[in-house]
Amino acid sequence: MKEFSGQGVSHGVCVGRAAVWKKRTYHSPKEGKDTQSPQAAWESFLAARQEAARTLEQLYAESCSTLGEENAAIFSVQGMMIEDEDLAAMVQRAIFEDGCDSVTAVKRAATRMAAVLEEMSDDYLRGRAADVRDIAERLIGCLTGEGEDIPVLPPYPCILCAEELTPAQTARLDKTRVLGFVTAHGSDTSHTAILARSLGLPAVVGVGEAAIKEIRAGETLAMDASKGRVCLAPDEKTLQALAQERQEQKLVQARQEKFRGKPTRTKSGHSLLLYANAALPGDIETVLAGDAEGIGLFRSEFLYLGREDAPDEEEQYRVYADVLRRMEGRRVIIRTLDIGGDKQAACLKMAREENPALGCRAVRHSLLHPSLFLTQARALLRAAKEGRLSVMFPLISSVQELRDVLSLWEKAREAVGTSAEIELGIMIETPAAALISDELAAMVDFFSIGTNDLTQYTLAMDRQNELLRPFWQPHHPALLSLIRTVVENAKRAGIWVGICGELGADSDLTEHFVRMGVDELSVAPSQILALRERIAQIE
Amino acid sequence: MQEKQFTVEDPLGLHARPAGLIVKEAQRYPCEITLTVQGSGKSASAKGLFGLLGLGVRQGDLLTLITDGQNETEALHGVGAVIKERLGKA
Numbered sequence: 001m002k003e004f005s006g007q008g009v010s011h012g013v014c015v016g017r018a019a020v021w022k023k024r025t026y027h028s029p030k031e032g033k034d035t036q037s038p039q040a041a042w043e044s045f046l047a048a049r050q051e052a053a054r055t056l057e058q059l060y061a062e063s064c065s066t067l068g069e070e071n072a073a074i075f076s077v078q079g080m081m082i083e084d085e086d087l088a089a090m091v092q093r094a095i096f097e098d099g100c101d102s103v104t105a106v107k108r109a110a111t112r113m114a115a116v117l118e119e120m121s122d123d124y125l126r127g128r129a130a131d132v133r134d135i136a137e138r139l140i141g142c143l144t145g146e147g148e149d150i151p152v153l154p155p156y157p158c159i160l161c162a163e164e165l166t167p168a169q170t171a172r173l174d175k176t177r178v179l180g181f182v183t184a185h186g187s188d189t190s191h192t193a194i195l196a197r198s199l200g201l202p203a204v205v206g207v208g209e210a211a212i213k214e215i216r217a218g219e220t221l222a223m224d225a226s227k228g229r230v231c232l233a234p235d236e237k238t239l240q241a242l243a244q245e246r247q248e249q250k251l252v253q254a255r256q257e258k259f260r261g262k263p264t265r266t267k268s269g270h271s272l273l274l275y276a277n278a279a280l281p282g283d284i285e286t287v288l289a290g291d292a293e294g295i296g297l298f299r300s301e302f303l304y305l306g307r308e309d310a311p312d313e314e315e316q317y318r319v320y321a322d323v324l325r326r327m328e329g330r331r332v333i334i335r336t337l338d339i340g341g342d343k344q345a346a347c348l349k350m351a352r353e354e355n356p357a358l359g360c361r362a363v364r365h366s367l368l369h370p371s372l373f374l375t376q377a378r379a380l381l382r383a384a385k386e387g388r389l390s391v392m393f394p395l396i397s398s399v400q401e402l403r404d405v406l407s408l409w410e411k412a413r414e415a416v417g418t419s420a421e422i423e424l425g426i427m428i429e430t431p432a433a434a435l436i437s438d439e440l441a442a443m444v445d446f447f448s449i450g451t452n453d454l455t456q457y458t459l460a461m462d463r464q465n466e467l468l469r470p471f472w473q474p475h476h477p478a479l480l481s482l483i484r485t486v487v488e489n490a491k492r493a494g495i496w497v498g499i500c501g502e503l504g505a506d507s508d509l510t511e512h513f514v515r516m517g518v519d520e521l522s523v524a525p526s527q528i529l530a531l532r533e534r535i536a537q538i539e
Numbered sequence: 540m541q542e543k544q545f546t547v548e549d550p551l552g553l554h555a556r557p558a559g560l561i562v563k564e565a566q567r568y569p570c571e572i573t574l575t576v577q578g579s580g581k582s583a584s585a586k587g588l589f590g591l592l593g594l595g596v597r598q599g600d601l602l603t604l605i606t607d608g609q610n611e612t613e614a615l616h617g618v619g620a621v622i623k624e625r626l627g628k629a
Contacts, residue, residue, distance in 0.1 A: 073556060080559035086587040116593045125592055128555055352624045466550070 001235040004204075004211040006182070008228035009193035012202030013246050014179045015222045015239065018215050018232075019158035021151040023137075041095045041102040045088075048102070048142035052135065053082050055148075063171050064305055065280055074131070074167040082135045087113060102143050110136030130185065134166045153177050159221045161212055170195040180204075180223055182230050184212040204230050256529035259536065260291045266514060266538040273520035274528050274535075275331070277500060281319060284326045286525045291532075294331035294388075296448065296522020297500040298323065300376065301338060304345040310372065316379035324387025331388045333448065333522075335427065336376055338362040338394040348372070357462070362395035367404055377412035384420035392425040392448055397432040399439050406443065427500070429453035434482040441493035448522070449486055451501025455479055474503065480512070487516045498522060507534050514538055540607040541615040546599070548627025553596035555588075557625035562588050564621045570608030572618055577601040585618060602626075 036044075056079040063072035081087065087109055094105035114129040141147050151160065151169055160173075160181040170192050173181075178201065186192050186205030196203035202225035215221070215232055222234040222242050231238050264274045275296030276287040287295060303311045303319060311319075324332055339345050340361025348369075353359040366373035380391055391409075396402050409424065428434055429450035437447065452463070458479050461468050473479075483499075490497035498520030503509060505523040507530070513521070514535065523531060547553065565572045565585035575582035576594050578601070583590030585604070596602065604622060606614040 077555040077559060080555070080562065080588050084562075084588040086589045113589050116589065120593075120595045125554070125595065128592065131555075352620055 001238065002214060002232040004182075004207040004230045004232070006204045006207035006211075006228050006230065007186070007193075008225045009186075009203050009205055010197045010201060010225050012180060012200075012225045013223065013242050013249070014159065014202050014225075015220065015234070015242060015246075016157060016159045016179045017154075018217060018219050018221045019151075019154050019160050019178075020212075020215055020217045021160060021162040023163060024146070024149045036101050038096050038099070041100075041105065042092060044143055045091055045095070045102045045106065045139070048139050049082060049088070051142045052138045053079055055138070056082065059168055059171070065282060065302060077128075078131055078135050078138075078167075081131060082139070103140050106136055106139045106143070130164060131167075133164070134168075137166070154217070159223060161215045161221075163209060163212055165192045167192070167195065170199075173199065173201070175199055175201065180225065182207055182212070182215075182221070182223065184209045204228050256533050259529050259532040262532065264293070264532050264535055266535055268539055270514065272514065272518070272535060273331075273498070274532055275333070275498070275500075275520060275522040276525040276528060277522050278525075281323055283525070284323065287327075290525025290528045292330070292525055292528050294333070295323075295327065296333055296498055296520060297392075298332055298334045299338065300334055300336065301345070304337065304339060304347055310345075310347045310375075313375050313379045313382075316376060317382050320380055320383035320389075321386040324383055324389055327387055329388055331390060333390040333392055333425070334380060335392050335394055336363070336373065336380075337366060340365055357456075363393050363401060363405055364395070366393075367401065367408070370408055373405075373408055374412050374415075377409055378416050381413055381416040381418050381420070381422070384418060384422050389420070390423035390425060390446070392427055392446075394427045394450070395429060395453070396426045396440065397430045399436065399443070402426065402440060402443055425495075428486050429457070429501075431458050431482060434486050437486045437489040438492070441489050441495055444495065446495050447486060447490050447497040448520075449483060449497065449499045449501065451479070451483070451499060451503035454482065454501065455503075458482060474506070475509065483513075484516055487518055491517055496520065505531065507531070510534050511538050540605065541611050542603055542605045543615055543619050545602045545604065545619070545622050546627050547596055547602060548598065549625070550598050552598050552600070553591060553594065553626065555592065557621075558588055558591040560625055561585055561591065561618060561621050564618050565614070567617065568606070568610050568614035570606050570611045570614050572607075572614055573605045575603045575605065577603060 056075050060072050060075035060079065063075060090109035090112060091105045094100040094108045095102065100108060110132050114132040117125050117129040117132065120126055137149065141149065153174065157177055157179050159179050163184040164186065165181065165183055180202035183192060183205045184207055193203065193205055202223055204223060204225055207230060220233055222231040222238055223229065224242060263271055265271045273293055275294040276290055276292035277297045278284065278287055278295050279299045280302050303316060320334065339348060340350065340356060340359055360368065380389065383389065393405050423445040425444050425446035425448060426440065427450045428437060428447050433440060434454065455474060456463055459476060461472060463472060487497050496519040499513065499518055500522040504521040505527045510531065521531065562585065572585040573582050574585050574591065574594065576596055581594050583594050585591065604615065604619055
């Protein structure tokens with residue numbers, strides 16, 4: 001047995017047979033001045049560059065909807081790199097001054113670029129060297145006509161081992177056939193790591209080239225991703241230890257599985273709704289697999305990200321209708337466009353603000369751009385008959401704002417002329433809204449408390465700011481007091497109230513929320529069974 | 540010739556995404572546009588991604604944006620706005 005260690009970039013224990021994937025080695029056209037004239041070589045480079053840039057744009061668009069904009073950004077960065085003038089200049093020099101053929105010229109330029117980046121003391125920039133190598137491969141694939149390099153998987157579920165996995169390869173990995181992966185290169189901030197985490201695949205990166213070379217296809221590998229450990233031909237002791245850990249994980253899973261399909265109820269029979277949060281149509285499978293009773297927050301921003309022009313009514317209608325149908329009658333609460341702050345959409349050409357978190361975001365943006373809002377509203381109204389739709393408006397902070405948005409909604413409703421029943425609610429995520437929730441409750445059918453933003457605005461802290469870690473208190477009494485006020489006002493007005501922020505999944509607060517009278521919790525799909533179990537333990 | 544200074548506040552320094560946006564904006568203007576890092580004295584054209592990344596700009600670094608040539612004032616404002624929004628205060 002041999003042990004390798006690298007950086008564990010996601011969780012999970014798995015044992016399986018290795019699939020070894022070697023990068024394709026190209027056969028470049030004969031080096032030398034006689035095979036291809038410099039002008040011809042330069043022109044093929046330009047053509048290859050155009051083709052590659054187009055493919056990257058496609059990859060970006062695809063990935064935005066399957067993996068979210070965060071992860072898709074990789075392809076946008078690679079697109080910028082491929083069009084870089086410095087890179088082109090280096091290729092040009094190699095072709096015209098050094099007499100290289102197009103493939104060699106690209107390799108040379110890429111090596112030089114990668115070297116510059118690898119010398120940087122910044123981890124993140126060093127990681128970009130992998131992107132340079134990746135775009136070089138892509139360009140060469142275009143130049144030789146061999147196209148993209150896609151790993152061929154064995155017929156059995158495997159642990160994929162490779163020197164490096166490109167973002168495109170990782171993004172397109174068939175999760176049903178890959179148990180996890182191990183790479184020689186890579187770091188915690190590499191794309192592979194980020195994608196592994198969002199795909200939920202156990203992965204260990206950076207084990208080194210020597211280690212990868214020792215692994216042969218079909219050999220048994222045992223991996224403990226959180227510890228960054230990979231064992232080749234694991235001995236009994238190791239297998240037992242890993243098996244035990246898997247057993248424990250399975251026991252917890254099995255225990256929680258008992259709650260699948262069961263209503264969410266406390267011991268005394270008080271029931272709650274357990275919904276899931278979703279950001280993309282691709283999340284629906286995970287939502288249903290997690291046994292959610294509905295979707296408590298469906299973010300609509302993905303429709304606007306990563307594209308030049310805003311989605312029209314038809315496109316939006318199709319997306320919403322599809323989501324509603326796939327949820328088969330379970331309630332789906334769609335939040336209207338919550339753009340701004342750290343979420344920027346190129347197609348909306350938003351003004352630059354000093355303080356985006358406190359700026360023209362969400363409903364404010366919608367009110368200042370009514371035609372954009374009306375397009376979304378009409379699409380939602382038309383899609384409503386395909387399922388059970390509720391709609392909520394984000395970042396409301398005054399009665400007037402709510403009045404204005406409701407009147408815009410009415411305009412859209414008249415235009416569409418639908419008789420479908422659509423509950424209308426608002427997110428409570430500002431202290432202002434929480435404090436006037438008695439007035440707001442009279443105007444809507446439900447509240448959903450967005451604890452993430454509510455906490456930030458109440459404590460006046462940016463939760464992404466590392467410096468504030470010693471001060472951050474997610475259970476701050478002020479926050480809990482505001483939540484209580486909101487719940488009480490909702491109950492008094494006879495409307496239902498839920499929580500869609502991270503606090504909803506916090507099992508330390510579950511009993512507290514149940515006693516307060518919260519009607520619904522919307523959490524990550526993977527948390528639902530665990531929460532149902534937790535609630536069943538409450539009197 | 541025009542110039543303006545910026546302090547980099549982004550904890551990630553000048554990483555690929557903002558660099559790409561700076562390049563995109565800079566390429567809209569015909570004049571020369573350079574970014575210099577005070578201290579190291581390293582400088583690069585704002586129209587090339589790798590050049591910018593190679594500067595190794597970190598949080599706390601002071602950057603000088605220089606535009607020289609046709610439409611230099613517009614360029615200063617345009618590129619300056621992207622830098623300010625993406626990296627920090629002027």
